[in-house]
Amino acid sequence: MINIVDSNAAFNWQLGDEETVERAFSCAEHVSATQIVNNRLIAAPLETRAANGKYDESTGRYTLYATTQNPHILRRVLAEEVGIAPEHMIDVLSKDVGGSFGSKIFVYGEECLCLWAARKLNAPVKWSATRGESFAADVHGRDHLTEAAIALDKDALITAIKVNTLANLGAYLSPFGSLVPTYNYAMMLAGPYSIPNVFAEVTGMYTNTSPVDAYRGAGRPEATFVVETLIDNAANELGLDPVELRTRNLIQPEQIPYQTPTGLVFDSGDFPAHFEKAIERAKYFQFNERQQKSLRQGKRRGVGISNYVEACAIGPSAIAGVLGADYGLWESATVRFLPTAKLEVVTGSHSQGQGHETTFAQVASSALGIPLADISVLHGDTRCTPVGMGTYGSRSLSVGGSAVVLAAEKLIEKGRAIAAHFFYCQSSEVEFASGVFKHADGEDQMSIQEIVRIAHAPHNYPEDLEPGMEATAFYDPKNFTYPSGTHICEVEIDPDTGSVAVVNYTAVDDFGVVVNKSIVEGQLHGGIAQGIGQALWEHVKYDCETGELITKSFKEYAVPRAEQLPSFDISFTQTPCEHNPLGVKGCGESGAIAAPPAVMNAIYSALGERVSMPATPEKIWRCIKKSAGGG
Amino acid sequence: MALYQKVCRGGLNISSIFHSPATIIDAEAIYREAKKPIYLHGGQEVVLRLQNDLADISDLIDISNIDELHGLHKEGSTLSIGAGENHAAIAGSGLVAQKAPVLCELASNIGDSQTRNRGTIGGAIASKTRSSDWNAALLALDATIHTTKTSHMAEDYFSRGGLTAGELITKICFEIPSKGIYLKQTRASSTDALIGVLVSRLEKKCRVAIVGSQRVAFLCPALEAALSAKFHQDVYDQSHIPEGILADNADASLEYQLNLVEVLCKRAISSCA
């Protein structure tokens, strides 16, 4: 090997003012420091990646069927970066994708090769990953090694947090590989707490492993884990109840809008509201009784709290620009009435199982007063969807759903003009509600269905108005949205075997307006399961000597199974997002963000000591043995 | 006779002839004549093998329609279970619950409900999976494995090479224990035993069988002897466990596995006392 570089550090990045933070630490009454490992994870969607490339010699067009979260971005990269063909000569279709969790955002070599080979061979070329290939070659998540410290004053108010993180980037820099452990991570390092000073230093490291990039939560779970670990450690050292320490430091509703020391502005939120509700629902203050009961059965019981706030619904295009991206982060929608007054909602978002077909239809239905049965939602086909930015970062409903609202509003405006023509009045005198246009001061009214038929048969029609009933809108959010919540986990540990049972799990989240409760609950179930999985079982291992992936199948890589999980108690508080038309905040990642610290704090509460994730029975057994032996 | 077509990865097509005989004699005859046949029951192992193994299988012989392989009966001092009974049927059987509840318990903790409703005891024993829970029951309940050719005592079955080509397991006879407890600690990634311990009290002796991921189950004669003198968890001593069978593996260190053996043995013994 020729040594051409001095080190495997790809970059060193900082956020915050080191000097001010050091000053806060030097005047602190109490300082708590710890080392944190955030274990490396595999996304493991049910469907592995697959692609089918086609080339049509007669037209020169390429068609790629791929399991991507963002068909338009894939097309742009295939054209602009890979150079397969100009953008307008490539069609990308991505239908019914079986899960992704971030791992299908990226453009991988196989998709490109399928297209390239299809032209070479003049035949369709199909590829699908085996589970082993998927584990080895899809991007992995997390993988941080962090030194973290927290400073508190005499009233146990947190004055500063500082972290120094080594982030494993893998062997190649993946598209968001540098974003996830920097901005996505460090900007959340004050959590929902009023912490004036934060300093983060992150070094991205190249290693002989698969690239690490966005995986459900992407940076926010790592940050939440740091903050919630530090707070519980400090509470323990100060002899304070973890609830008390959190209560003293939570940002209060009257402080909202709140400027964080890391550059974000929380537009809405009531953190004490979900915190108090969760404590109540989890019967936190009756924990001792349950603990005594467990003790009588020879079991150790622990309870752990995790508060989080995250920045999602990415995001304002201007911020992407500041960070150096040459793309925007808006979303698009076309809302199209067919001549029979049935509706097509065509979105630039993409569903990999999140149920957009349901929620987007609900949004259009309530905006236009059309029955759900008359609406179909289309996505995942660059041939017939407006250019879109796809799905990741819990953005679909907040950004894509907002575009649907804007497009629907354009149609309502047009409907008013048509109705006004028949009511012999001004558009401004026409009111619209529940699918009916009404003259404000008269008896006249027309249903939206009648208006749509007229727009398609414009025989008697306003002058200068276009026929048809179809509108496209693009929505660029003004800010991130900030979902927040409190999760409380209770575990029971068998001290002889180290086995952990998650016995209770309470989640109270504020996602703003909830459009579809079952879908939101489903997102939480999956996210919490993955979070518990990270805390207790999941861990990517490589052979240190050969660099070979050891956890190359579900035999070696343990994902959670339904029977290992309790029934989750899920409820909500609601403070609507202030800056999008739906008031929604995004719920896709919260479970995976909140759960790991909740579980690990519960184990800490049961053992009085920290073990690293995943908290395997053997690690716990060793920890108990060590403390029993006085070592 | 239907054609069973398997579309393999990479577009390879492998076709095997699918048979569905109704009697053991027919099944064996088909087996003898085929080039590279395999018996198929619940398919929990076979399907996996078909997926991973490109080696051609000429004939798939589905034995699930053979009545002779079914049935749960008390035969003298033994409980006889047909090789074709699936785990769910065993777990739900009133007779088994009455005669050897430990087997219901064991069967009901195998895999998931799909696996329990497809996978059979015969298939589990024939495939000789190391960590199979049934291995513990075979040893600890002095089982006899009846086949179309002969019958095997459980210990011989494990130590000798198992079945010969075309030999079918027909039923398994377990000695009915006065007490029996099976406890297992699963691996993280499945319900397979990291360590499983079955302690039984038979008419003339007690048995302690251990399954782990290292080798098929093994008995602990020294511990059994100590328990025969005094059936109490206090007699347990690490030295009673045969050495050199368990070892460090990717899931757990030897030290931790030995701790599990101790904890599970003591718990099982005290439950059987």
Ligand SMILES: Cc1cc2nc3c(=O)[nH]c(=O)nc-3n(C[C@H](O)[C@H](O)[C@H](O)COP(=O)(O)OP(=O)(O)OC[C@H]3O[C@@H](n4cnc5c(N)ncnc54)[C@H](O)[C@@H]3O)c2cc1C
């Ligand atoms: C998801 C999953 C989870 C599992 N979890 C557990 C667990 O927790 N504990 C545990 O102990 N086991 C577990 N198993 C193993 C399971 O018990 C066996 O796979 C199953 O019992 C095999 O039976 P089968 O009828 O499906 O066999 P098949 O797959 O049909 O056959 C298996 C092999 O046995 C041969 N065979 C089948 N029947 C006979 C017969 N009567 N005579 C001779 N040869 C025969 C076949 O030719 C083949 O070689 C699990 C399996 C799966 C897939």
